[in-house]
Amino acid sequence: MKKIKFYINNKEYTALENDSVLDVALREGLNVPHLCKHPDLAIKGNCRLCLVQVENKGVVTACSTVVEKGMQIFLETEEVKSLRKTNLELIFSEHQEKCATCLYQDNCQILKYAAEFGIKISRFEDRKKHYSTWQFGDSIRFDSSKCIDCRNCVEVCDKQACSFYEIAERGVETIIKPKGEVGGITSPHPLLLKEGSLDLLKNDVDKFDCTYCGQCVTHCPVGAISGVSHWEEVEKLLKDRAGKILVVEIAPSIRVSIGEEFNEPYGKIVTGQLAASMKALGFDYAFDVNLGADFTTYEEAQEVVEMVLNNKSRPLFTSCCPAWVKFVEFYYPEFIAHLTSANSPHMCSGPIIKTYFADYLKKDPRDIVVVSIMPCTSKKHEINLETHTIDLGWCLERLDLPNIKNICPDRKQLQGVKIKAVDYVLTTREYAHLLHKHKIDLSKLKAEKLDKPLGVYSGAGAIYGATGGVMESALRSADYFFRVWDETDSLKSVVKGENYKLKKKRFSKLLQSRIEFKEVRGQNGIKEARVKVGGRKLNVAVVNGLGNAKKILDDLKAGKVKYDYVEVMACPGGCIGGGGQPIPTNSKIRAQRANAVYEIDKNLAIRTAHENPSLLEVYNKYFKGDKEIIEKVLHSKFKVKQKTGYTIV
């Protein structure tokens, strides 16, 4: 690649072809303030903050200026400083400061700039005081009185193939908002177009809905969009338990990202400190959703195997990402039957905690509160789904829960009483905020261990956080299940959770049994592979980002591609790039978090779900091979979704 020499503040630097001034400056650790530029998105150049002086050209925006040979750039001339100041003051006039309730307060970019530039935040009167807050379903909140009209959310939601936002009106009346008429604000300015010049769908607001992926949240530079907050209620419970047992569980991907909120480097693994922090905050039990992930794998791999053995219609899609599930349910209902019914990881551990573990504790399930710490905003939606409630009457009837039966003897009374499997979902950001608020510095804590009996997990569970992880975990176990089938003509021992010892050695060269499936790893949006598992060949695809998912679904519909098994994660890079993750999140950061996830897997003794003793024990002692019970506890039902849209709050 061509290298270009140029100068910043009279010092020579090297740029690659097409590098912008901002690219180089940031790479070199030079400070150029910028808001609308996000490495995942197109250069929009609308915040006009990244101003620099170019000799013979005057003041330009660094993000949109491509470096030329010999260019002389000055980052902080008096003129530049004064212009940046005015523009930042104008930006603040569009952003109603509500710092006290803002999760972003811990690392707010504009406040940081404000201090750096020494501006008066209130120089120009706030213009958006009366702007609405909209809530999308039960997961996302958009406070438009904080919006600085940078349009990142619009672009990222378009990329997610959901196109839930629109830019309406013009000039100073411009407003970023969910599509359609909202509370007195008139709808998009009319683009009267000629036939064929526009995807007519675009104006049909009912065809678009939010999937709660939260990508707009992580791409908003000013915290105008956030997950619906659960942390306040959790904090209340921590202060006053009201007789409840507080159980908290952490998702696979947050141990490699939360460190960032405490100035740790990207991809730092902080599992032990996380465990300590949960105890320090006062939770009674801290578990690992990695175990839940092993359950998901165990069930899902059986579905893969059965699909192949019984030659069922293909492909099978993963379903552990609720945003992806909603995408199918709303945009592509014809594929609902292809979703694996295996619950997502915390929806496996949740019900087990409220039944099996409740019994172990001798507690009424209603007195147990489960809090999941997730990289995700759509999980806030998932926990409210009907399919994820626990029917207590049924539990007492069917499950082996002697202690609970003692506590709640009157079964009739509990008939039809349903409780949530998981009560609250905190995003990585919310949890970090709780820690900040309670002056707990995660990076300074001494590592502790997560609680047993639900704390043992395999490497298969650990890699769920990265795109390809779910697929790889399932392939590891499918490989084993196929062999069990080949040797015993059934999967009975699997369903029973017996640790069936294969007669043919698993890792002999001849059989090529594999743990690692590196072909499904990596940050590419769509990965395809032909893999050999258990002596069968499978066409698999791994997709991350809903825009890519749309492409695959359209290709499947058109008969252009054929797959047996497809993993889809709504967020770029999978959950390590989730909508609940620390801000900033971008491709570089995602790659580092993903590496860390694979690092965890590599260093574990047990790397497959089917070898996880905690899991086998639950199947063995608790499910006892009863398929109906397994179905009820670990599987979900999906249905066609109508538009939920938004409410004004």
Added chain:
Amino acid sequence: MFRQSLLKKIKKSGLIGRGCNNFLVAEKWEMVKRVKGAEKFVVCNISESEPGIFKDKYILEKWPQLVLDGINLAMHEIKAKKGFVYLNPLYYGEFQASLEQIILKNNYSIELFEKPLHDYVGGEETAVLNSMQGLRVEPRLKPPYPTKVGFYGAPTLIHNCETFYAVSLTNSGVYKNTRFYCLSGVDRANDVKELATDLTVRAVLQEFDHTPSVDFFYQVGGGAAGFCYNYKQLNRKFEGSPAIIIYKNNDSEQAIVMKWLDFFRKESCGQCVPCREGTFRLRNLMYTYYQGGKLDKKAFDDLILSLQKTSLCALGRTATNAVVSYFKNVKGI
């Protein structure tokens, strides 16, 4: 043979684009030609939406055939299969029939496109492209320029209607280095004259039979972004559009200033911070002042600088031309 010679002729004539940024027509054509293998388009921009400018209408009335011929010639030269005439809604209503008739008769592969709104920024060349693609009507970041990335990403040649008229004349060897001047304002009906390209403002006023005097001031370059000059400052060439608007010196300052500020506040596309906020704040600042409030001079200056130096497109960058030059040249402050 014939095609080569057209580009040569244009080169030789040194024809300058009749939009507002004074580029060499031949250069633009070469840039489009240079892009290999791509589908290409020609767009004739007739959005004519700045107050005080009405020469496109005049040309459409008198020489629609020459305009369309010019587009067709350009299409052949750059090997574009399709051309468009982008017309503001008023002109579309008025000229659709006559233009379509000519297109049909000549079997030109040219289509008319009605501009969705009669707005100002929608005349900026990249906003024209957005508009035609059904996107928001607002300018794109440049570069890339339309000559490389234009209509649906294809290399696109965009000229104002007058340029195509001049291309036609150049092709037939009768182009005489003229352009169209617009005059409007106090006590006058709108008037257009075709005169030599390099006249001074004073000379043009003379051609229109107006004698500059201390009673008047003049906005030169269009009724929105044009600069204001007093009667002594007219020995200058035109920058931007060759349009002059005559004002009475004793016209109400408030009415004039607020007219300009209201215009830009309304016409800002709302894309970038300095213009979206700046046009609004500046307007409010002056409004408060004229209502008897105090003028925050520092804010006034800061907003103007931010608009001029940091706006994304020319609208914002030129939005304060009139006000600033009015205070300086007319009011002497």
